[in-house]
Structures are given as structure tokens and as C-alpha cells.
Amino acid sequence: MTTAKASFSENKLPDGPKAPALFQLINWIAHPFEYLEECIDKYGDIFTMRLFGFPPLVFIANPQGIKQIFSADAKDFDVGRTNDLARPILGDRSIILMDGSHHKKERKLLMPPFHGEKVKSYAKYICKITEKVASHWEINKPFIARDVAQEITLKVIMETVFGFSEGEKCEQLRSLLADWLDITASPMRSSFIFLQFLQIYLGAWSPWGHFIRTQQQIYELLQAEIEDRRANPEKLGDDILSLMLEVTDEDGQSMSDEQLKDELITLLVAGHETTATSLAWAFYWLEKFPEVKEKLLREIDNLGENPNPIEISRLPYLTAVCQETLRLYPIVPIAFARIANQDMEIMGRFFASGTTFIPCIYLTHHREDLYPNSKQFKPERFLERQYTPYEFIPFGGGVRLCLGYALAMLEMKLVIASVVSKYNLELADNKPVKPMRRGGTLAPSNGVPLVLTGFR
Numbered sequence: 001m002t003t004a005k006a007s008f009s010e011n012k013l014p015d016g017p018k019a020p021a022l023f024q025l026i027n028w029i030a031h032p033f034e035y036l037e038e039c040i041d042k043y044g045d046i047f048t049m050r051l052f053g054f055p056p057l058v059f060i061a062n063p064q065g066i067k068q069i070f071s072a073d074a075k076d077f078d079v080g081r082t083n084d085l086a087r088p089i090l091g092d093r094s095i096i097l098m099d100g101s102h103h104k105k106e107r108k109l110l111m112p113p114f115h116g117e118k119v120k121s122y123a124k125y126i127c128k129i130t131e132k133v134a135s136h137w138e139i140n141k142p143f144i145a146r147d148v149a150q151e152i153t154l155k156v157i158m159e160t161v162f163g164f165s166e167g168e169k170c171e172q173l174r175s176l177l178a179d180w181l182d183i184t185a186s187p188m189r190s191s192f193i194f195l196q197f198l199q200i201y202l203g204a205w206s207p208w209g210h211f212i213r214t215q216q217q218i219y220e221l222l223q224a225e226i227e228d229r230r231a232n233p234e235k236l237g238d239d240i241l242s243l244m245l246e247v248t249d250e251d252g253q254s255m256s257d258e259q260l261k262d263e264l265i266t267l268l269v270a271g272h273e274t275t276a277t278s279l280a281w282a283f284y285w286l287e288k289f290p291e292v293k294e295k296l297l298r299e300i301d302n303l304g305e306n307p308n309p310i311e312i313s314r315l316p317y318l319t320a321v322c323q324e325t326l327r328l329y330p331i332v333p334i335a336f337a338r339i340a341n342q343d344m345e346i347m348g349r350f351f352a353s354g355t356t357f358i359p360c361i362y363l364t365h366h367r368e369d370l371y372p373n374s375k376q377f378k379p380e381r382f383l384e385r386q387y388t389p390y391e392f393i394p395f396g397g398g399v400r401l402c403l404g405y406a407l408a409m410l411e412m413k414l415v416i417a418s419v420v421s422k423y424n425l426e427l428a429d430n431k432p433v434k435p436m437r438r439g440g441t442l443a444p445s446n447g448v449p450l451v452l453t454g455f456r
């Protein structure tokens with residue numbers, strides 16, 4: 001990070017669309033990929049978008065600029081206060097709303113269950129849960145890949161967070177969460193998140209009323225679980241809730257129930273929506289390009305009967321299929337916004353303290369100099385070239401790098417391998433599938449209908 005020596009008066013934001021801010025916001029909500037492409041074609045890989053209700057946002061789709069941001073010191077940028085849109089969903093005490101020492105402390109607390117050996121220990125659950133869910137598929141009866149993937153990923157995250165993935169409590173929470181997050185299931189519905197004036201209570205059956213009521217029910221279930229564990233210490237295990245219940249700060253204070261609930265919601269939401277969507281895309285590409293699936297099956301078959309899940313997770317072509325899935329339509333099109341805490345220089349330009357930057361994942365993943373024929377699904381590109389953490393950025397980077405990236409990659413690999421090596425699936429129809437906004441994420445428009453045609 002270079003601190004700007006030039007004077008504040010030199011600060012001039014890069015060019016960008018001149019349309020009214022409301023029009024820019026509508027485009028951003030309704031056609032994010034097309035709009036981003038229009039902007040980069042017209043203004044280059046650093047441009048300013050002006051979205052109604054937001055400060056000017058400097059989008060960066062250049063690895064050098066992204067490196068300057070991701071490798072900066074935590075104190076150089078604030079991130080938590082830019083994530084305000086997530087507040088109604090995740091609550092006031094979520095890690096993603098924190099900055100500085102609070103954020104650092106919270107990451108230290110939440111990180112261990114998502115890394116190293118601990119993540120690998122979830123491998124057997126992931127395979128078991130996938131097998132159980134897939135066992136309900138019936139020949140020639142179509143199902144929606146995204147729904148099934150969501151059932152799997154939610155069960156996996158519940159196993160890591162609560163230490164259980166089955167039973168009445170689990171089922172209740174699973175269906176409430178699915179219902180609750182449905183408020184973001186289309187571009188129209190996503191407006192509730194972007195336009196705060198829509199967040200008004202017009203009775204229990206109005207969209208926002210339903211959202212609030214379901215959220216309350218989820219909080220009640222979480223509260224009951226917290227109280228049950230506090231009252232019965234023998235129920236504490238090595239899951240994340242147990243760890244959070246045991247931890248105390250320097251003053252010996254343990255986490256309040258409110259804090260616990262907000263972090264639980266954060267992990268449950270961040271930990272399953274994104275991975276479910278990426279799995280739906282992966283199944284789409286594998287059925288769309290049978291030669292990729294054939295090559296993948298040969299690689300998996302080479303491991304022999306009953307391969308070890310960790311061996312599966314190390315397969316190079318399987319890894320490349322997951323990376324290419326996350327590259328082409330990154331589930332989250334942009335990383336968190338970063339607000340500069342001082343005047344600074346980025347990509348040779350001067351910016352004043354207070355400027356908001358957006359590392360643009362989608363546009364970086366479609367740079368022709370890095371990814372030739374970028375619209376083509378070609379996992380081989382990841383075998384032919386090693387990309388830097390500023391060129392391939394589906395999980396963001398720096399001090400805010402996705403907390404669950406190792407779990408997400410493991411899940412993607414094991415769910416894909418478990419399914420394709422046992423079940424013959426096909427796309428249930430040939431209708432074109434497009435990325436469509438689903439809250440902050442971009443999901444396949446039809447959820448990817450699949451049909452089981454037989455067994456391997």
C-alpha cells in the first residue's frame with residue numbers, strides 16, 4: 001500500500017456511467033453482469049458507479065489494483081461499515097459488520113473450525129449427507145439441483161455449527177431458513193435488501209412482515225439451543241456453538257446470547273447459500289459438457305473402489321472443474337466494499353481518504369488477458385496456468401478472505417464426486433440457463449432441473 005503524497009485536491013474519481021443514480025441501481029440489481037461488462041468496455045478496468053443511496057463506488061478489475069487492496073494492512077480500509085445491507089439479515093453483531101480489533105478477535109475465534117485438519121474431519125459427513133439426500137431421487141422424476149444442493153449444504157453447515165445434521169430441530173431450522181431466505185429469491189425480491197424504504201412492516205403477511213416473523217422464529221430456535229447447552233454442559237462438543245459458549249474475552253466476559261445468535265445466523269447463511277449455488281452451477285456445466293464429465297469420471301474411477309474422501313479432494317481435474325465453475329459465474333460478483341482510511345495511491349491514481357473501492361470478482365474473472373475465451377467453460381485453463389490470489393478471487397482476499405473457503409471447496413468436490421460417480425443425471429430440459437440475482441449472490445435462473453436416468 002502506497003500512501004498518497006499528492007495533495008487531496010488531486011483526488012478525482014475514475015470515469016463511470018453518467019446515468020441517474022436510480023437508473024444505475026436498477027441496472028445493478030436487475031442485470032449485474034451485463035451492466036458490469038458495459039462499464040468495463042466503456043471506461044476500462046477501474047471505473048466509478050453511482051448507485052442510488054450509496055457513496056460513489058470505485059470498481060477495480062485489475063490484478064495490480066486488487067493486490068494493493070488485498071495486501072493492505074487491516075487498518076488501511078474499513079469493511080464492516082460498508083456491509084450495512086446485511087444488517088437486517090445477519091443482525092448487528094455479525095463478524096461481517098466488524099472492523100479493526102473486534103474483527104480480528106472474532107476471526108480468531110471462528111477460524112479454527114474452518115481450517116486445516118478440522119475441515120478435513122467434515123469429509124465423511126459431507127459424503128454421508130450427500131448419499132442420504134441422493135438416495136431419495138427417483139428415476140425419470142425431475143428435481144431442482146439448487147434445492148437439493150441447499151439441503152446438503154445446510155445440513156453440512158449445521159453439523160459444523162451445532163454438531164447435528166438430523167432430527168426434528170434440524171428439520172425445523174432448515175425449513176425456516178429456506179423460507180426466510182426466499183425473500184431474496186429473485187431480482188424483484190432482492191430489492192428489499194437494496195432499498196431500505198421497502199423494509200416496512202405492513203402486517204404479518206406482507207413480504208417484509210413475513211420476513212420479520214420467520215426471523216423471529218429462527219431466533220427463538222437458536223435461543224432454545226443456546227439455553228439448552230448452557231443448562232446441560234455435557235452437551236458441549238467440538239462444534240462451533242460449543243466453542244463460542246466456552247470462550248471468554250480478556251475481562252472474563254462470555255459472548256452474550258444476542259452476539260451468539262447473530263454469529264450463528266451469519267455462519268448458517270454465509271455457509272450454505274453460496275456453496276449450494278456453486279454446486280447447482282457445477283451440475284449444470286457437467287451435464288452441458290459431457291466430455292468434461294467423462295474426463296472427470298475417468299479421474300475419479302482411477303482411484304479405485306471406495307476412495308478416501310481426502311484423496312478425492314486432491315484430484316487436479318475435479319479441483320479445476322470447481323475453480324472454473326467459481327470463475328465463470330462467481331456466486332458473489334463483487335468482494336466486500338473497502339473504505340480507504342487515508343489518502344492513497346492505487347493503480348497510479350490518487351484517492352482521498354473515504355473513497356469506497358469494490359474489488360470486482362466477475363470482471364477480473366473475465367479478463368481476456370488472463371482467461372482467453374472467458375465465456376467458455378474450460379477447466380483445463382486451471383491445469384495449464386497457476387493463477388495468483390489477485391487474478392482468481394471467488395472468495396475475495398486479504399484480511400476479509402472468506403472464512404469458509406476451505407470448507408466450501410471441500411464440499412463442492414466431495415458432493416460432485418459422490419454424485420457423478422454413482423448417479424447418471426441429465427438436464428431435465430434444454431431451456432437456456434442464465435445467472436439471476438438472488439440477494440447478494442447470482443444463481444442459475446431456473447435452479448437447474450435435473451433428472452436421474454440410471455445408476456453407474
Ligand code: HEM
Pocket residue numbers: 095096097107114266267270271272274275278331332334335336337394395396397398399400401402403404405407408
Ligand atoms: C462457494 C462458496 C462461497 C463463496 C463463493 C464465498 C465468497 C465469499 C466472499 C467473496 C467473501 C468476501 C471476501 C472479501 O471481501 O474479501 C466472503 C466472506 C465470508 N464468507 Fe464466504 N463464500 C463461500 C462459502 C462460505 C462458507 C461455507 C462459509 C462458512 C462459514 C462462509 C463464511 C464467510 C464469512 C463469515 C465471511 C466474512 C469474513 C470476514 O468478514 O472476515 N463462506 N465469502
